[in-house]
Amino acid sequence: MALLSEKNINKGLDILKKFRDSRLLTQVNSCVHCGLCAESCMYYQTFKEERFIPAQKVDMVSSIYKRYFTFIGRNIPFLVKARDLDDAISSDMTDLFFGACTLCGRCNLHCSIGVDITFLVRTGRIMLAEMGLIPPSIQSTVDAAIQTGNNMGITRQEFVDTIQWLEEDLRDELNDPDATIPLDQKGKKILYTLNPREPKFFPLSISAMAKIFHVAKESWTLSTEMYDVTNYGFFTGSNGEASAITRRLYDEVKNLESGELILAECGHGTRAFRWEGPNYLEKRFDFPSRSSVELMAEYLREGRIRVDRTLLKHRITLHDPCNLVRNGGVIHEQRYVLHQLATDFVEMTPHGIDNFCCGGGGGQLAMSEYNERRMGIAEIKADQIRKTGAKIVVTPCHNCVDQLIQINSQYKLNVQIKTLAEMVADALVIE
Amino acid sequence: MAVFDMEWFHILALVSLSLCLVSCAFHLIRLIRLGKPDDLAENAGNSPAAVYYSFTGGMSPTKKESAYLHLPTYVAGLVYHLGTFLSIALFFLFWIVPGIEGVIQVILIGFMSISAFCGIGIFIKRIYKKELRALSNPDDYISNFLVTLFQVVTLISLSQPAILYYFVASLLLLYLPLGKLKHTLYFFAARYHLGIFYGRLGVWPPEKQDKIHGTTIREEHK
Numbered sequence: 001m002a003l004l005s006e007k008n009i010n011k012g013l014d015i016l017k018k019f020r021d022s023r024l025l026t027q028v029n030s031c032v033h034c035g036l037c038a039e040s041c042m043y044y045q046t047f048k049e050e051r052f053i054p055a056q057k058v059d060m061v062s063s064i065y066k067r068y069f070t071f072i073g074r075n076i077p078f079l080v081k082a083r084d085l086d087d088a089i090s091s092d093m094t095d096l097f098f099g100a101c102t103l104c105g106r107c108n109l110h111c112s113i114g115v116d117i118t119f120l121v122r123t124g125r126i127m128l129a130e131m132g133l134i135p136p137s138i139q140s141t142v143d144a145a146i147q148t149g150n151n152m153g154i155t156r157q158e159f160v161d162t163i164q165w166l167e168e169d170l171r172d173e174l175n176d177p178d179a180t181i182p183l184d185q186k187g188k189k190i191l192y193t194l195n196p197r198e199p200k201f202f203p204l205s206i207s208a209m210a211k212i213f214h215v216a217k218e219s220w221t222l223s224t225e226m227y228d229v230t231n232y233g234f235f236t237g238s239n240g241e242a243s244a245i246t247r248r249l250y251d252e253v254k255n256l257e258s259g260e261l262i263l264a265e266c267g268h269g270t271r272a273f274r275w276e277g278p279n280y281l282e283k284r285f286d287f288p289s290r291s292s293v294e295l296m297a298e299y300l301r302e303g304r305i306r307v308d309r310t311l312l313k314h315r316i317t318l319h320d321p322c323n324l325v326r327n328g329g330v331i332h333e334q335r336y337v338l339h340q341l342a343t344d345f346v347e348m349t350p351h352g353i354d355n356f357c358c359g360g361g362g363g364q365l366a367m368s369e370y371n372e373r374r375m376g377i378a379e380i381k382a383d384q385i386r387k388t389g390a391k392i393v394v395t396p397c398h399n400c401v402d403q404l405i406q407i408n409s410q411y412k413l414n415v416q417i418k419t420l421a422e423m424v425a426d427a428l429v430i431e
Numbered sequence: 432m433a434v435f436d437m438e439w440f441h442i443l444a445l446v447s448l449s450l451c452l453v454s455c456a457f458h459l460i461r462l463i464r465l466g467k468p469d470d471l472a473e474n475a476g477n478s479p480a481a482v483y484y485s486f487t488g489g490m491s492p493t494k495k496e497s498a499y500l501h502l503p504t505y506v507a508g509l510v511y512h513l514g515t516f517l518s519i520a521l522f523f524l525f526w527i528v529p530g531i532e533g534v535i536q537v538i539l540i541g542f543m544s545i546s547a548f549c550g551i552g553i554f555i556k557r558i559y560k561k562e563l564r565a566l567s568n569p570d571d572y573i574s575n576f577l578v579t580l581f582q583v584v585t586l587i588s589l590s591q592p593a594i595l596y597y598f599v600a601s602l603l604l605l606y607l608p609l610g611k612l613k614h615t616l617y618f619f620a621a622r623y624h625l626g627i628f629y630g631r632l633g634v635w636p637p638e639k640q641d642k643i644h645g646t647t648i649r650e651e652h653k
Contacts, residue, residue, distance in 0.1 A: 022465035026620040029458075032611055033571050035563045036497035036504065050562040059566070072570075072609050080610065081568035110496040112508070113618055114485065114625040275632070278471035285473070329475050329632035353634055 003087045004131060011130040012085055015123060016065045023116070024123060028062040030115045031055055037117065040110040042356060042377040043100045051092075052100050054107035054117045060093050061120045061127075090133055097124040098135050099370040102361035102377075103235070104322040109353065118327075125237030134236045138366040141232045142241050149248070150228040152196035160224055162199045166207050173207075174214065174430065181210045182221040184256065190220040191258035192292070193229035193249070195266045195398035202398070208425035209264070212296065215428055216304040220262075226252040229269035230399075234276060235363030243280040246273060253287055261289040265396040265419050267321030268361070271328050291324060293396045296424055297333035300340050307341040307427035315344040316423075317390035319381070319404060320355040321397035334396050334420055341427040348384040356380050358395070360403025375410055378403065382411035396420040440597035444522075447601035454608030458616050467627055474631045481630025485622045489635060504556070507549040514546020515578055518585040522600055530590040543586040550579030570610040577603045578612070 019025055033055055038044045043052040050056065059081070066073030066082040073082035083089050105118040128134060145151040150159075160183065167181045182188065192213070198206050213220050226248045233242030253261050263270045270291045278285050299305040318338060324330045331352055338345050348355065359378035364370060381404070385393055393404055393415050404417045437445075492498035498505040517539070521531075531539060554575045557563050581603045588596040607613065629635035 019465050021468045022462045022620060023468050023624055025462065025465060026617055026624055029617040030614055030621040032614050033563075033566045033568070034497070034504075034508070035560070035566050036501050038562060039500055040496050050565045053562060053566060055566055078569065079573075080570045108625065108628075112495065112497040112505075113614065114489075114621040116621070116624060116628060275472045278473075282471065284471050288473075326634065327632070329634050331634070332638070353637075 004085075004090055008131040009085050012090070012127040013064070013068055015127045015130055016061070016069065023119065027058070027116050027120050027123075028065040030113050031058045031062065032113060033059075034112050036112050037107045037110060040107045042102070042104070042106075042359065042380050043373065045380060046377045047373075051096065054111075057096050057101060057124070058115060058117055058120050060089065060096060061124050064089065090128065090131060093124050094128055094133055094135065097121050097128065098138070098363070098367060099373060102322070102357045102359065102364055104357035104361050105327050106322075106354070106356065109326065122237060125235070126239065127237070129237035129239075134238065135367055135369065137368055138232060138236055138363045139238075141363075141366045142236055142238065142245075145228060145230070145232060145245055146241060149226055150196040151230050151232060152200045154196055154199055156224050159199055159227070162203055163206070163222065166203055166210065170207055170210055170214070174211065176214075179210075179214050181206070183224050185221040187257045188219045188221040189259045190218060190262050190295075191253050191256055191260070192220050192222055192227075192262045193264045193269070194222070194227045195230055195264055195269065196228050197398050197402065198264070202401070205265075205398070205419050205422055208419070208421040209292065211425045211428060212299065212305060212421060215430060216299045218304075221256060221258070223252045223256060225255075229264045229266045229273070231269060231272035232363060232366060234268055234272040235366075239280065242272065242276070246277045246280045249273060250277065250281060250285070258287070260287060262292050262295050263289060264292055265398060265421060267323030267325075267328065267397040267399060270330075271323040275328065291328075291330050291333075291396070293324070293330055293337070293420055294333050296420060297336045300337060300424075305424070306429040307424060308429050309341050309343055309427065311427050312342050312344075312392075312423075314391035315346055315389055316342050316392040316394055317346050317348055317385060317388040318351070319348070319358060319385075319393055319395040319400055320351055320353075321395060321400045322355065322357050322361050324397060325355060326353040330396075334394075337420055337424060338394060341423060346388045346390055348388055356384060358400045358403040358407065360399055360406075365399060365402055374403075375406065378407045379411065382407050382413060385413055385415060386411075390415060392416045392418055392423075394418050394420055394423055438594075440594045440601075443601045444597040444604070447604035451604040451607050455613070455616055458608065458613060462616075462620050467624075470631060472631070476630050476633030476635070478627050478630035481635035482623055482626030484636035485626030485629070488637075489625070490622075504553070507552055510546050511549040511553060511578075514543050514549070514582050517543065517546070518582050521585055521589075525592050525596075530588075530592065532590060536589050539589055540586050543582055547579055547582040547586065550575065550582060554579065573606070574610050574612045577606055 035053060035055055037054040041052060041054050063081050063083040064085050066080050067077055067084055072080055101121050103118050103121060107117045141151050144153045163181050163183060170179045171177055194206060231242055231245045233245050263273055274289050318334060358381050359374050364374045395401060395404060396419060401417050401419060408415055408417060492505055557567050557571060581599050584596045584599045
């Protein structure tokens with residue numbers, strides 16, 4: 001018996017039917033099946049399975065499109081391998097779109113035609129979301145964010161306690177009773193966000209940014225209502241939930257009358273709000289938002305903070321988060337910052353917009369059923385790190401930090417993993 | 432060629448050409464009417480410059496793994512496409528001149544033989560390589576076959592194109608808007624969209640100072 005109801009099939013097909021612009025029509029008609037994208041994909045490189053070739057993922061969506069919306073596909077389906085949207089293909093779609101793609105976008109850049117393969121994978125995820133086929137593991141992360149305001153389900157009291165403890169530590173460290181981590185203050189220039197993993201597991205990265213704000217004499221605040229920079233709705237393809245999460249952050253900027261939203265070191269969070277947020281809410285934002293990476297670079301350039309580059313004795317390297325760099329345009333700022341504080345900074349090969357994903361992107365870290373694949377493809381990143389000879393790997397993304405910590409352990413790299421804020425805070429000149 | 436001089440195969444080719452152009456116009460008008468994405472996020476780059484880069488530097492074989500990791504295939508594909516464009520140009524030329532002779536004919540035969548050979552090579556690769564075979568559908572083989580056949584009949588008909596030439600040309604023209612050969616049109620749309628996407632982010636065009644680590648700051652953040 002078919003598991004997919006006709007109603008759900010129609011919901012999935014509706015995504016392919018409603019063109020908002022020429023983008024989808026272009027992508028479903030452009031792939032020429034040359035297969036030259038294969039090596040650009042970490043999954044194919046690692047496992048050498050033909051189903052992991054990005055063009056196969058393109059074909060999942062375009063074969064359904066052709067079956068229902070083209071003359072040839074409707075009448076002579078075998079000619080273009082047009083396929084019905086049924087249980088079999090939806091199962092393959094779930095496996096490939098959720099379990100074999102980090103949405104890193106490397107294949108787009110290297111495609112011989114220029115097909116936006118990631119766009120089609122995301123379209124496939126949106127179809128699956130509409131058909132109720134989001135893997136429960138990643139959906140639970142979205143549910144936590146929707147129900148509690150943050151994806152880790154941290155209570156407000158727990159959060160406030162953590163911040164107060166960090167504030168006391170900050171005062172001790174700086175020997176300054178006026179050092180603060182402001183909460184819910186209205187009219188500040190900056191509303192700063194966090195990845196909920198920070199208060200839960202990595203509180204020192206909050207201290208690091210607070211220290212930087214303090215030295216820069218910044219007017220800033222955190223919100224206890226909505227501080228979560230992440231948006232897993234962006235990964236699941238559930239645009240309704242992605243919009244709801246975006247709306248909360250947008251509303252909090254308005255409630256606190258903040259001048260600017262600074263997005264914590266989180267690749268997908270930055271992309272989901274900065275680049276997709278206005279589209280989710282269908283309006284242009286009347287306040288700026290940018291990554292804390294750009295802000296730290298600005299502080300250094302303007303002399304609002306200074307760093308001592310003699311303090312760092314080890315070689316460092318940089319991992320580029322896909323959603324911040326290739327899919328976010330923040331390419332040079334982190335390099336500028338690292339060159340200010342390090343004398344031995346070595347790039348990975350390849351790097352920048354050509355980088356390899358850490359393996360944890362696209363929501364992979366939230367889907368334990370694909371752990372084996374995730375850690376399998378991570379060998380590419382492990383090799384890249386090993387070849388640099390670096391002792392510290394810096395990455396401006398907490399999601400990547402999590403994955404790199406696991407890579408460090410599994411592949412025995414013996415390196416330290418740090419965020420950019422932690423690096424800057426450690427090298428800050430305090431006057 | 433005057434209308435009263437036309438044979439049935441000339442008329443067949445003209446009808447096929449007309450149908451092909453109408454179909455392509457339909458696809459083109461549909462694309463234009465749908466328009467570009469109405470992106471509401473503040474643009475951080477220069478989209479027109481990025482679209483230009485998408486069709487120029489972004490296509491460079493040094494920038495794409497699909498090219499520099501597969502140089503023989505890339506070169507074969509390039510020659511094959513040049514041969515195809517040349518064949519199409521000759522198709523139009525044959526309505527004005529009856530045939531091509533002399534040195535030009537020899538040069539054309541030489542180049543188009545190489546081009547057709549590349550087409551055959553790509554066809555064989557599609558059959559021979561397991562991954563590519565799994566990816567392929569009948570349309571891929573038919574498209575490759577028809578274009579290569581068109582090149583072959585063009586090169587053997589240079590002195591005097593006749594029934595076989597116009598028949599194959601007609602087949603190709605009728606098939607073009609139906610299958611993957613319509614990437615003739617959608618290729619440009621795909622490159623355009625890629626340029627728009629990376630342009631708004633400021634990823635494309637790449638900055639010239641890229642190599643000077645630590646000194647490159649995007650203009651809008653200065």
